[in-house]
Amino acid sequence: MSNLSLVLLVLALCMISEPLICNAYRLHIENGFQRALLGAHCKSKNNDLGLHLIPAHSEYNWGFAGNFLRTTLYFCDLSWEGGHLTFDVFHYDEHFLKTYCPHPSSDCRWRAQEDGIHAYNFGTRMYDFVYKWRPPHP
Template sequence: LLLMMTINIARGRACFLAPSFVVFVMRNISSDPLPIIAHCFSGDDDLGNHTLYGNENFHWSFCLNAIPTTEFFCHVWWGSKTQQFVAFKQKAFLNKVVNAWIARDDGIYLSHYFSFQNSVKVYDW
């Protein structure tokens, strides 16, 4: 049972008795054509560097651990600007299924919708 509930990145399997969770990192910068570079990782998985242009995004999905320890971190660069943040941290209850991190001209925003609407600024550059 524990094996079935551990992280399942890019394996295409459904989570056992729970929804899968997804994290997006999206570039939505209009003032400069420079790409953003995003590097996201957990204690078990390094998702590598992703270079995003225009309104590109990358995302990954995963299942929660039986014991609430799932946690992903991201480091985002845009030219000389940089920001680090916890992209997802598992709680015992009420985890958000969608965590969309949006890099904009003035900082990093978070939305919990697949449409990326209703985003809230969380970090300045």
């Protein structure tokens, strides 16, 4: 099979398949603090998005297409005056995708708050507490 034929086959599958093969996603990192600034340094194996300083009640977001092999992984290091944490914000896991990044929205929403990191649960329409902050760097 030629390279062109293979590309056309993959594109056709993306157009007619469930989003499990070629879905586009948008990740949101929300600053839920009253006044504190949130630092967010997010990256994947191939894409360093750099450090973003997110003001209170604002967000940073980006879009991407998951790869065909379903190995796309993004992680973020979030920090503020009260703590820091590095964690996966996107990975291919059926429960994670169904609960936090469902199709057709394919939005994944994370919120930093004083008590820790929360993820938006599309089933309950509420934020779930997921991670506790680690103490600030000395």
